[in-house]
Structures are given as C-alpha cells and as structure tokens.
Amino acid sequence: MGAADHLMTTGLAEVVRHHEISQFLFREARLQDEHRYEEWERLWTDDAIYWVPANGEGGDPEQVMSIIYDNRSRIGVRVRQFLTGKRFSQTPTSRLRRVIGNVEVLGEDGDEVRVGANMLVYESHRRGQVTWAARNQYLLRRTPDGWRMARKQVNLVNNDTSLVTLSFLI
Amino acid sequence: MNEAIAEAAAVRRVDWEHLIQQERVHGSMYTDPQIFQEELRKIWRRTWVYVGHVSEVPDPHDFVMKSIGPDPILMTRDKDGRIHLLHNRCPHRGKQVCEEPRGNARTLTCSYHGWNFGIDGKLRGYPFPSGYAEDRRKDLGLGRVPRIGIYKGFVFGSLAAEGPSLEEHLGGAREAIDALCRTSPEGEVELTAGFLQHKVMANWKFVVENETDGYHPSFTHASIFEVADSKIGSLYSGESTALARYLGNGHSEVDLRPEFRRRDVPMSWFGTTADKLPDYTRRMEAAYGPDKAREIMIDGTPHIMIFPNLFIAEIQLFVIQPLSVDETVQHVTALQFKGAPDLNRRMRQQTMGSVGPAGFLLADDAEMYERSHLGVQELNPEWVFLGRGTHREQRDADGYVVGNVTDEVPSRGMWQFHRSLMEAN
Numbered sequence: 176m177g178a179a180d181h182l183m184t185t186g187l188a189e190v191v192r193h194h195e196i197s198q199f200l201f202r203e204a205r206l207q208d209e210h211r212y213e214e215w216e217r218l219w220t221d222d223a224i225y226w227v228p229a230n231g232e233g234g235d236p237e238q239v240m241s242i243i244y245d246n247r248s249r250i251g252v253r254v255r256q257f258l259t260g261k262r263f264s265q266t267p268t269s270r271l272r273r274v275i276g277n278v279e280v281l282g283e284d285g286d287e288v289r290v291g292a293n294m295l296v297y298e299s300h301r302r303g304q305v306t307w308a309a310r311n312q313y314l315l316r317r318t319p320d321g322w323r324m325a326r327k328q329v330n331l332v333n334n335d336t337s338l339v340t341l342s343f344l345i
Numbered sequence: 346m347n348e349a350i351a352e353a354a355a356v357r358r359v360d361w362e363h364l365i366q367q368e369r370v371h372g373s374m375y376t377d378p379q380i381f382q383e384e385l386r387k388i389w390r391r392t393w394v395y396v397g398h399v400s401e402v403p404d405p406h407d408f409v410m411k412s413i414g415p416d417p418i419l420m421t422r423d424k425d426g427r428i429h430l431l432h433n434r435c436p437h438r439g440k441q442v443c444e445e446p447r448g449n450a451r452t453l454t455c456s457y458h459g460w461n462f463g464i465d466g467k468l469r470g471y472p473f474p475s476g477y478a479e480d481r482r483k484d485l486g487l488g489r490v491p492r493i494g495i496y497k498g499f500v501f502g503s504l505a506a507e508g509p510s511l512e513e514h515l516g517g518a519r520e521a522i523d524a525l526c527r528t529s530p531e532g533e534v535e536l537t538a539g540f541l542q543h544k545v546m547a548n549w550k551f552v553v554e555n556e557t558d559g560y561h562p563s564f565t566h567a568s569i570f571e572v573a574d575s576k577i578g579s580l581y582s583g584e585s586t587a588l589a590r591y592l593g594n595g596h597s598e599v600d601l602r603p604e605f606r607r608r609d610v611p612m613s614w615f616g617t618t619a620d621k622l623p624d625y626t627r628r629m630e631a632a633y634g635p636d637k638a639r640e641i642m643i644d645g646t647p648h649i650m651i652f653p654n655l656f657i658a659e660i661q662l663f664v665i666q667p668l669s670v671d672e673t674v675q676h677v678t679a680l681q682f683k684g685a686p687d688l689n690r691r692m693r694q695q696t697m698g699s700v701g702p703a704g705f706l707l708a709d710d711a712e713m714y715e716r717s718h719l720g721v722q723e724l725n726p727e728w729v730f731l732g733r734g735t736h737r738e739q740r741d742a743d744g745y746v747v748g749n750v751t752d753e754v755p756s757r758g759m760w761q762f763h764r765s766l767m768e769a770n
Binding site: 262 | 677690696
C-alpha cells in the first residue's frame with residue numbers, strides 16, 4: 176500500500192468515526208428532547224459522571240457547588256424520579272428541541288475519545304420560552320455495544336447568572 | 346390637573362388590616378407591583394436583612410458582591426479585619442465601581458473617570474485634583490449601609506439608620522444560629538462552596554412561606570421520597586411529632602428535634618449514622634465530651650426561616666432576593682462546619698443533588714411557587730387560606746406559638762409581622 180493509499184484509509188477511518196460519534200450525540204439529543212429516560216440512561220458507562228458546572232468554568236466539583244454533579248448512581252435516581260410521574264417541574268414535560276453542532280474530536284486515548292460540541296436548546300414551558308446555549312464536552316468510550324458516555328459536561332453560557340428551573344435533561 | 350394624574354399623585358392608602366387577616370391573605374399581596382414597591386421601602390430598606398458570612402471574605406482586602414433586596418451591596422474586609430457593607434455606586438456619576446463578583450483588591454477604581462476608593466469605601470483620590478477648588482475626598486466615599494450587625498459570623502445590614510438592634514430583631518432566632526454553630530467541632534460555620542442562583546417567577550413571600558411549610562413535602566416531593574432512600578418524608582407526616590413554631594419578628598421554624606430524639610440515633614438528622622462519619626464523631630466528642638456530643642448529634646441543625654431572607658435548612662443556607670413583584674432569586678450553598686471535612690464533603694454532595702435549578706427537591710418547590718403566583722391572579726376566590734391548625738395551636742414553654750409540623754403557624758405569624766411593618770409609616 177502506498178503513502179497516498181495509507182492516507183486515504185486513515186482519513187476515511189477518521190471520517191467514519193466522526194460520523195459515528197456525531198450520530199451518537201444526535202441520538203442522545205433526541206432521547207433527551209423526547210423524554211425517553213430509560214433509553215437515555217443506557218447511553219452511560221458504569222463509571223459515568225454527568226456535570227453541569229455553575230459560575231463560569233465551575234472550579235472543582237468536589238469542592239464547590241455545581242448545577243448537576245451526578246455519578247452513575249445519581250443519574251439513575253434522576254431517571255427514576257422522572258419515571259414516578261410526580262416530578263412536577265416536568266409534569267407536564269417541557270417541549271424541547273435542540274441542535275448539536277460544531278462536533279470536534281479533541282483527542283483520543285485507546286478506546287476513548289474526547290469530543291467537544293456546541294448546543295442550543297429551545298424550551299417551551301408554561302413560564303415561557305427559554306433558549307439555553309452551552310459548550311458540551313464528552314468523554315466517549317467504544318464498547319462492544321457501540322459508543323457510550325463516560326463523562327458529559329455541559330457549560331451553560333449563562334451559568335454565572337441566576338437560572339430558571341432546569342429540570343429536563345440538559 | 347386631569348383625573349389620571351391626580352390619581353397617580355395621590356398617596357395610595359392601603360387597608361392592610363383588610364388585606365392581611367388572621368386566617369387569610371388577599372391575593373394582591375403577592376401580585377400588586379405597588380405593594381411590592383412599598384415592601385421595598387418598609388421591609389427591605391428598613392429591617393435587618395442578611396447579607397453574607399464573614400468566611401466569604403476571609404482575608405484583608407477581600408470583597409464579594411451581595412445584595413439587600415434588589416440593591417447590590419459590596420461586602421468587604423479592610424486591612425484591619427473590619428467588615429464593611431458598601432453601595433457599589435461611584436459618588437461621582439453613579440457608575441458601578443466594582444465589576445467582579447468577588448476578589449481581593451487594595452483599592453477599587455472607577456473605570457469612567459478614574460476615581461479611586463479604598464476597600465473600606467473611602468475615596469482615596471481622583472485624577473486632576475486641581476479641577477476642584479478644595480479637597481472633597483472626605484465627603485465623597487462609597488455609600489455605606491447605615492447599620493451593620495454580625496452574629497456568629499452572619500453579617501446583616503439595615504438600610505435604615507435607626508431601628509431595633511440586630512439582637513432584638515433576631516430574638517429567638519439567635520438560639521437556632523447558636524445550635525447551628527454548635528454542630529461544628531470548632532463552633533463555627535463557613536460558607537466556602539460557592540452559590541447556585543435559582544430564579545423563580547414568583548413573589549418572594551411564596552418562597553419565604555414555603556421554607557417552613559411542613560404541609561407540602563409529602564406531596565410536592567413525593568417523587569424523590571419514592572425513589573431515594575430518604576427518611577425525610579416521615580418527618581412531615583400527619584403522625585410526626587415535629588413542630589411548626591412562630592418565633593416572632595417574622596421568623597419561624599420547623600422543629601424536627603422531637604422526631605430525632607424519638608429515633609435517638611446520632612446523625613439521623615443527616616440520614617446517616619455516627620459510625621459512617623468516624624472523623625466527625627471523634628472531633629465532636631473531643632470538643633464537647635461524649636454525652637454533649639451525642640446530644641448535639643441527635644438534635645441536628647435547625648430548619649429556620651429568619652425574616653425576611655435567610656433560610657437555614659439543616660445542611661443548606663438560602664438567601665432570598667426579590668428582584669420584582671414576580672421575580673425572586675434563591676442563592677443557595679452547602680453549609681460547611683469548621684473542622685468537619687468528612688461531613689462537609691457529604692453536605693456539598695447532598696446539596697448539589699437537592700437544590701438549585703436542577704435539584705431533586707427545589708425544582709419542584711419552584712414549580713409550586715410559580716404556579717401559585719399564576720393562580721393568585723385569579724379573583725375567585727380572592728383569598729389565600731392559611732387556617733390550617735388554628736384550632737390546635739398552643740403556646741410552648743417559651744411563649745412561642747406552636748402547632749403540628751403540617752400546620753400554617755409559620756405563615757400566619759409571618760403575615761402578622763408583615764402587616765405590622767406595612768402599617769408603619
């Protein structure tokens with residue numbers, strides 16, 4: 176195989192991986208928008224961390240307040256709370272649609288890739304319409320069942336201000 | 346003068362006695378923008394309001410942005426360790442002087458014309474001083490909150506130059522702050538974990554009333570009690586021995602100690618046992634002796650609403666900030682006890698889970714105040730009914746009114762105090 180062929184194969188593999196990852200993120204977005212909690216929960220690895228920092232970059236979540244700082248067990252509690260049907264801040268559920276864009280692979284290590292993306296969420300709720308914008312960072316892991324999230328960090332653009340209730344899956 | 350102008354110019358007389366009755370309150374008390382303006386004048390800019398904690402400005406020249414009602418207030422510590430509460434407004438042309446939420450600075454400089462202030466608020470200098478016939482520095486410092494009071498590290502300010510002392514205002518609430526501090530092996534609370542800011546589209550009094558409303562948890566929070574291994578629910582059941590108490594001056598508490606004493610398990614108040622916090626237990630026993638430590642660790646921390654804006658909820662501290670008649674911000678952080686690292690870590694974790702915009706508890710509370718706020722705009726019925734438990738409320742040994750934990754003793758007390766403030770000129 177010549178150098179050009181090698182370049183082509185490597186480049187193609189990267190394109191395929193980028194496509195797979197993008198599709199995974201789009202699917203996660205759709206499950207969140209449609210409140211498909213159990214399917215969404217299955218996207219996480221057993222050692223997952225779901226982090227929504229407060230106050231800008233958020234500092235060390237082990238030391239300071241975060242809007243969400245869930246380990247895998249707490250992600251499960253979050254999902255089960257929705258499933259009771261008595262999570263009143265989501266009863267009725269917010270009507271949501273979000274766009275994930277600017278998807279970039281930022282690094283890789285074995286089976287794991289670091290991915291960055293921008294996100295815009297439009298929320299329609301009794302209190303009004305809210306637009307949420309964020310920079311998302313993911314640590315995705317390739318497993319026998321496909322890509323999974325080991326870590327998701329949602330840096331809301333306005334997280335240094337007072338925020339209205341945000342009880343849907345961001 | 347035409348009729349509309351005459352009406353606007355007339356001093357509106359509100360019949361507070363009609364709007365705030367013993368068992369019911371008129372819906373407009375939550376929704377009328379003019380009543381809100383009058384509350385700013387007679388409550389927020391007159392009584393003692395909680396501003397911050399000394400641990401938020403630990404070092405000389407530290408500053409942090411706080412508020413009294415909608416007004417931004419700078420809390421600073423000067424080189425000699427004194428705490429100051431300053432208005433963040435340049436006396437020259439009104440621009441805000443400090444633009445950072447917190448930090449450490451020897452001086453603050455207004456970026457508009459370069460006026461320079463010490464962290465104690467004194468004007469140090471202005472550029473091109475020959476533009477003034479005489480030295481005006483002495484008269485033109487940053488505006489100062491007229492009265493500042495500190496109780497066990499909790500800093501309060503009053504925008505009125507005269508009135509009751511902080512100790513008089515706190516009254517029975519002081520004991521709750523004492524009890525809170527006692528839960529630390531070193532007798533001190535610290536606020537070092539940063540705040541979440543949760544905005545609700547509801548009047549501030551819905552938030553105040555909810556804090557010591559023991560009637561709602563079983564219903565509003567059913568979802569989380571159902572899925573988390575929580576023993577909170579039973580504290581607020583009809584069979585609970587916990588009490589609702591009105592402490593005077595607008596303050597109220599839910600006293601959970603009778604239930605914790607019945608359980609007789611140290612750290613049950615925190616949903617755990619002492620053997621899971623060996624370091625904390627050891628430090629408490631060393632500080633207070635085994636018997637007193639056990640007593641403190643059974644009783645736990647208070648659940649108290651200190652009127653008008655400080656809510657201490659066992660493991661959290663909330664500061665209620667009204668922005669307008671229908672917008673309120675809840676600033677919330679985990680309480681941290683000096684010398685209790687293992688407990689502090691768990692308090693931070695539980696706080697993050699339960700409060701703030703996405704919290705397992707608070708998101709649903711917020712939903713309820715917002716829906717109430719929408720509801721009271723309906724005028725049939727016009728009233729909010731607060732009569733629960735009037736037939737069984739009593740005076741306790743200290744002379745405070747107490748009722749079942751699910752009774753509306755706290756709301757009734759708060760409203761009577763509110764009325765007394767509004768009736769004053």
